[in-house]
Amino acid sequence: MRNIEFLDTSLRDGEQTPGVNFSINEKIMIAKQLEKWGISAIEAGFPAASPDSFTAVQEIAKILTKTAVTGLARAVKSDIDACYEALKDAKKPQIHVFIATSPVHMKYKLQKTPDEVIAAIKEHVTYARERFDIVEFSPEDATRTEKSFLLKAVQTAVDAGASYINIPDTVGFTTPTEYYETFKFLIENITSDREIIFSPHCHDDLGMATANTLAAIKGGAGRVEGTVNGIGERAGNVALEEVAVALEIRKDYYQANSEIVLNETFATSELVSRFSGISVPKNKAVIGGNAFAHESGIHQDGVLKNPETYEIITPELVGVKTNSLPLGKLSGRHAFVDKLSGLGFDDITNEALQALFAKFKVLADKKHEVTDADIRALVAGTTIENPTGFQFDNLAITSTEDGKQTVTITMRNAGDEVIDTIATGSGAVEAAFNAIDSFFTQSVRLNSYDITAITKGIDAQAEVHVTVENEDTGTIFNANGLDFDVLRASAIAYSNANSLVQRENAGIITKKISEKANPEG
Numbered sequence: 001m002r003n004i005e006f007l008d009t010s011l012r013d014g015e016q017t018p019g020v021n022f023s024i025n026e027k028i029m030i031a032k033q034l035e036k037w038g039i040s041a042i043e044a045g046f047p048a049a050s051p052d053s054f055t056a057v058q059e060i061a062k063i064l065t066k067t068a069v070t071g072l073a074r075a076v077k078s079d080i081d082a083c084y085e086a087l088k089d090a091k092k093p094q095i096h097v098f099i100a101t102s103p104v105h106m107k108y109k110l111q112k113t114p115d116e117v118i119a120a121i122k123e124h125v126t127y128a129r130e131r132f133d134i135v136e137f138s139p140e141d142a143t144r145t146e147k148s149f150l151l152k153a154v155q156t157a158v159d160a161g162a163s164y165i166n167i168p169d170t171v172g173f174t175t176p177t178e179y180y181e182t183f184k185f186l187i188e189n190i191t192s193d194r195e196i197i198f199s200p201h202c203h204d205d206l207g208m209a210t211a212n213t214l215a216a217i218k219g220g221a222g223r224v225e226g227t228v229n230g231i232g233e234r235a236g237n238v239a240l241e242e243v244a245v246a247l248e249i250r251k252d253y254y255q256a257n258s259e260i261v262l263n264e265t266f267a268t269s270e271l272v273s274r275f276s277g278i279s280v281p282k283n284k285a286v287i288g289g290n291a292f293a294h295e296s297g298i299h300q301d302g303v304l305k306n307p308e309t310y311e312i313i314t315p316e317l318v319g320v321k322t323n324s325l326p327l328g329k330l331s332g333r334h335a336f337v338d339k340l341s342g343l344g345f346d347d348i349t350n351e352a353l354q355a356l357f358a359k360f361k362v363l364a365d366k367k368h369e370v371t372d373a374d375i376r377a378l379v380a381g382t383t384i385e386n387p388t389g390f391q392f393d394n395l396a397i398t399s400t401e402d403g404k405q406t407v408t409i410t411m412r413n414a415g416d417e418v419i420d421t422i423a424t425g426s427g428a429v430e431a432a433f434n435a436i437d438s439f440f441t442q443s444v445r446l447n448s449y450d451i452t453a454i455t456k457g458i459d460a461q462a463e464v465h466v467t468v469e470n471e472d473t474g475t476i477f478n479a480n481g482l483d484f485d486v487l488r489a490s491a492i493a494y495s496n497a498n499s500l501v502q503r504e505n506a507g508i509i510t511k512k513i514s515e516k517a518n519p520e521g
């Protein structure tokens with residue numbers, strides 16, 4: 001097994017993400033966490049870029065003990081001097097000197113001939129090596145550089161004292177096979193009496209950064225460069241957590257280890273996401289919110305029987321507490337029963353279960369995710385039997401005129417008989433309650449009316465709680481209604497309360513029972 005070193009550039013290339021600007025304190029906190037995560041070198045910034053960039057590199061250099069700290073410099077002596085000054089106090093200082101070698105960069109950006117670029121490499125790597133024991137050199141835009149010129153540039157840097165050679169895929173242009181071959185070609189053709197470590201530095205413009213980085217390892221790279229969560233210029237850099245976990249899970253294939261403390265991965269990702277303000281997509285590999293979530297019935301059933309059926313990474317490996325089986329419209333009975341049992345509903349009969357599962361599917365069709373609170377509400381039930389068997393079925397606001405609303409309430413019984421009643425009120429709730437009153441035709445007074453959102457989000461269910469008094473007996477009844485629509489929840493609650501009154505009037509429930517439900521009644 002080979003050991004692969006990890007260089008993290010979240011604080012340099014990661015900060016090149018449009019809109020990201022870490023404070024010095026945030027950089028220090030991230031650097032400490034990166035050290036804890038097992039990163040072997042941190043590119044803490046570009047000291048010549050600004051006073052804050054300089055100070056951040058300087059402060060991080062003072063603090064880290066195990067992890068090497070490096071700074072970026074152009075092939076410009078003042079950039080190298082700035083790195084030298086910023087890294088004076090580092091326990092393990094390194095420097096990273098770069099210059100572009102592709103035809104388009106040399107001609108248009110640098111406005112230098114290839115010979116001038118080779119001379120600049122020789123001069124500046126030598127200058128850097130006089131100040132640092134460990135010098136990294138990058139031929140920027142290496143993957144669009146003509147191969148023989150790339151070899152010449154790299155050999156020049158090695159001869160001038162560089163010991164790390166980074167081959168950047170600056171614009172995310174290469175492919176895994178091509179990049180693998182580039183590494184093989186350079187490693188086989190470079191001559192040196194010192195150990196030279198090659199590294200990939202991949203951008204994700206074509207979505208191949210992780211595949212390319214892993215291909216470079218196959219091709220002989222001994223260090224990888226990237227960022228946490230893949231932040232960075234344009235489409236970002238390779239996400240180091242993906243590389244680290246791929247090496248672990250596919251050890252058999254890559255035959256390589258790293259010193260990354262994998263169970264610190266989630267904490268590291270969370271910190272960088274918070275300070276960068278870039279949230280991690282739910283479906284992001286390794287650390288996305290859905291990476292260990294299974295919603296479809298067949299997968300949930302498999303995972304309940306053995307997580308290995310659908311999980312190649314255990315959540316614990318990357319510091320996530322547990323996997324999850326969120327319930328949605330594609331979930332199945334096994335996961336539903338598991339959820340019920342997790343919520344303490346172990347004694348539900350098979351018949352009740354079938355009915356609950358059917359109701360759950362109807363609910364799940366309406367909601368993105370069915371939460372624990374939804375399930376509890378489902379089990380608690382919200383309909384109340386009454387002697388006539390009529391229950392609230394539907395409502396419609398039929399007109400709004402002169403500030404008055406007209407609502408039609410539809411009541412239905414088990415025999416599918418339907419009765420519509422219509423009423424007006426100064427608001428939709430009042431109109432609905434008036435319509436329910438005219439359906440039940442009994443003396444009921446509404447004493448209180450409360451609404452609570454029982455689940456979170458815009459698709460939350462509303463629970464309406466009403467207290468009514470049977471004016472003929474003085475008994476107080478409480479009832480609830482649950483729906484996505486506040487008006488429907490209100491109508492359900494009020495018709496449930498009326499059903500209780502109706503049951504009392506029919507002698508089905510005695511005062512004693514209703515008093516038990518409400519001692520003050």
Ligand SMILES: CC(=O)SCCNC(=O)CCNC(=O)[C@H](O)C(C)(C)COP(=O)(O)OP(=O)(O)OC[C@H]1O[C@@H](n2cnc3c(N)ncnc32)[C@H](O)[C@@H]1OP(=O)(O)O
Nearest residue numbers: 016046048049050074075076098099100109110140170233
């Ligand atoms: C692929 C990468 O990610 S490379 C890193 C990119 N990161 C950054 O650019 C962030 C930090 N950069 C900065 O703060 C500024 O660009 C500075 C301080 C470095 C330079 O600022 P300025 O002097 O105003 O120059 P500006 O950024 O406009 O242009 C860059 C100059 O550097 C030159 N240059 C670019 N790369 C290199 C290099 N590797 N070696 C030598 N010169 C270079 C350009 O040709 C240009 O030179 P010119 O002024 O003679 O035309």
Ligand SMILES: CC(C)C(=O)C(=O)O
Nearest residue numbers: 098138140141168170
């Ligand atoms: C400076 C180099 C390594 C770089 O960031 C790139 O080419 O993307």
